[in-house]
Amino acid sequence: MSIRWKIIAVLGVVTILYAGIDHLSLRFLFAKQSEHIGRERAEEDLQQVLSSLEGEKQELAELAAAWADWLASAGSDALGDSLGTQLMVGCNVHVLYLCAADGRVLHHRVLDPETGSEIQLRQLPGHALGVNHPALAWFDGQPERRSLAATDKGILALASRRTAEELPGGTLILGRFLDSACLARVAERQGVRLELLAGDWAAQGADPAIVEASARSEGGVVFGAATAEALSVGRTLVDWEGRDTLLLEVESPRRSDSRDAKFKGYVLLSSLATALILTFVLMRLLERVVVRPLGLLTHHTVEVGKGNSAVAPLDLASQDELGTLAREFGRMLERLEVLRREASNASRQAGMSEVATCVLHNVGNALNSATVAAGLVRSGAQALAVDDLVQLAEVLEHEAHDLPGFLASEGRDRKLVAFARELGDGLSSQRRGLLMELSRLDETIQRIVLLITTQQSLAGGRGFPERVSLAAQLDEVVELTRSAASSGVVEWRREYEDVPETVTDRHRLVEILLVLIRNARQAVEESGRADGSVTLRIRRSGERRVCVEVEDNGAGIAPENLTRIFAGGFTTKKTGLGYSLHHACNAATELGGTLSGESAGPGAGACFRLEVPLVQVPTALRPASARASMESPVPV
Incomplete structure (x- = not known):
């Protein structure tokens, strides 16, 4: 069998x-009847909780109506300090937005429900909401709209109300966070325990039975796990986008x-x-x-994984699937080496493609700058005041028969001197502008030449040992990855110890450094920090080893992803392929070193360490060309 x-x-x-x-x-x-009664009581408790939540939105709607009427009577001058923090705290309002009819935000303030300090919400931008924003749309002809929204700081009760036509604004939005303190008050008033969840309900500890039943139902009441003391009941709620993304779970105590x-x-x-x-x-x-x-x-697999090739083949006597699996296991091992070589070649090709993409991107940006500079030079040349000079020459030629008399009459000599001076100043200014744009064009062309020269110096065969300066190589890779289209400003900090040159495969080293520096730059730009920085360190990690660290204060890495970032095909980027770090790790192994990474979590930055052997430079080895170190810090 x-x-x-x-x-x-x-x-x-x-x-x-x-x-x-x-x-x-x-x-x-x-007793089945007892269960039926318990469910009825649980539904009643759920309805009472829903009424309490609706009361929160009703209170906000009444406040919005009162404030809108007050603004209509006070006029646009009341948009300043009158709608301040003190008024919001006194009315237990955490969100206040006054938007124009086209969605522009005229006045806004968001308060942290715990500290009372002003914060920003990703779901409610401070500059404009857009006419199709959920907080502004779907009034269905009514003067007000009440809704719930899931935000960065938790679930928010909202009341939106159309303002008077004479006001500059089109909609007044008030919000209140339904935080743990607010929900605790509602739960204590109803004598139940409740949870209001958004997003991944199961990950937030929701009753699995309620989660599964809610996925099948269409907004109805569903029941979860029942215990001797309580019965769980839940219902999905519609958010401000009209989707069932919120789950209200109430644990109703049994009364028996x-x-x-x-x-x-x-x-x-x-x-x-x-x-x-x-x-x-x-x-x-x-x-x-x-x-x-x-x-x-499993024991046999572990021994093979440790590299013990002398382990005896596993031969189970059973004829079921496990026996077949054991016999096929030996054949599978023969293919692993072939697959490993294929994966290494694929990751190497992916790394080469990313290097070429980076260079082409920088060259493209430089060509755009050159095109703009050439256009400015052409416009400046067309704007030269040559026509005025030609006209002056024609007048003087026409009066050449009595030029002294012509100039002496009606004060033309003074006017001619003033006109010539003004014409000369204008041409001089235009010449300086043209020279400045030509200088910029020359710098752009030199940058293109530098990028192409750098790429050519990195091309070639692999596996040939070269004399390498780690500091110069780091600076060269930073310059190679510099993009004029970068959305943020990254401060590059350097902490280089005095480490001697080493002998290694320079092409492999550049591939690793390119991946680490590019990832650090993208992490900083993704975080949106104004003080974004990348720190480059070179230090000894032993008598014959050297460590290169690339540390950023950007987006960080989730703890569950730290063990997966070096796996082939794993990526958290929308456009990534997941082979960069995998290829870099393989390249570090080929250099006789190691590549590791650590992060305290999302938003806390990350640090990657490359350790390679410190090989003494032979006297007969010809030094490789390296670009001089860049000044620090360098804004990019």
Whole structure:
């Protein structure tokens, strides 16, 4: 019998036994009517909680109506300090927006519900919301709209109201965070425990039964796990975009007499005892038919993973799937080496492609700058005051027969001197502008030549040892990756110890440094920090090893991704392929070094360390060309 049928048979017997015992227990020892009453009471508690939440939105709507009327009477001069923090705190309002009819934000303030300090919300930008923003749309002809929204700081109750036509604004938006303190007040008033969740409900600890049932229902009431003390009930709520993204979960306490409690306790104990007995039987059976063979196969796999090629082939006597798996395992090992070489070649090609893409991107930016400079020179040349000079020459030529008399009459000599001076000053200014643009054009062309020269110096075969200065190589890669189209400003800091030159594969080293520096730059720009910086360090990590560190204060890495970032095909970027760090790790291994990374979490930056051997430079080895170190810090 195959292992599949063995497991099916065992689980079938266990399932039938447990289902029969559980059915009898529920049928004869549990009062169905009590459960029905409990559900009705739970629905009532849920409705009362919904009424309380609706009361929060109703209070905001009344405040919005009162404030809108007050603004209509006070006029646009009341848009300043009158709508300040003191008024919002006094009315328990955390969000205040006054928007124009086209969505522009005329006045806004968002307060942290815990500290009271002003904050920013990604969902409510401070400059403009847009006419189709959920807070402004879907009034359906009504003067006001109430909604719930999931934000960075939690779930927000909103009330939007159209303002008077004479005001500069089109919509007044008030919001209140439904934080833990607010929900605790509602729960204490209703005598229940509640959770209001947004996003991934299961990850936030929601009842799995409620999550699964809510996915099937269309906004109706669903029930979750039931205990002797409480019954969980939930319902999805519509957010400000009209989607069922919010889940209200209420744990309603059971209200029953002592007899019901005894029955429920007996059923719980009997079910628990039955489950423990059947679990013990199931574990003993599965240990014989599944666990023990899997243990042997696992031990064999671990030995192979440690590189112990002398381990004897595993030959299970069974003829089921595990036996077949053990026999096929040997054939699989023969293909692993072939697949490893193919993966290494693929990651190497991906790294080469990224280097070429980076160079082409920089050259493209430089060509754009050159095109702009050439256009400015052409415009400046066309704007030269040559026509005025030609006209002056024609007048003088026409009066050449009596030029002294012509100039002496009507004060033309003074006017001619003033005109010539003004004309000369204008031409001089225009010449300086043309020379400045030509200088910029020359700098751009020199940068293109520098980029192409750098790329040519990096091209060539791999595996040839060269004399390399780590400091100069780091600076060269920073310059290579510099992009004129960069969206942010990155401050480059250098902390270089006095480390001697080493002998290594320069092309492999450049590929690794290019990946680390580019990732650090992108992480800083993605975080949007005004003080974004990347720190480059070179230090000894031993007598014969040197460490290169690239540390940024950018977006950071989630803890669950730290063990996966070097795996081939894994990426957190929308446009990434997931081979950069994988290829860099393989290249570090080929250099006889290691590549590691660490991060304290999202928003805390990251640090990657490359350790390579410090090889003494032979006297006969010709030094490789390297560009001089850049000044620090360098804004990019």
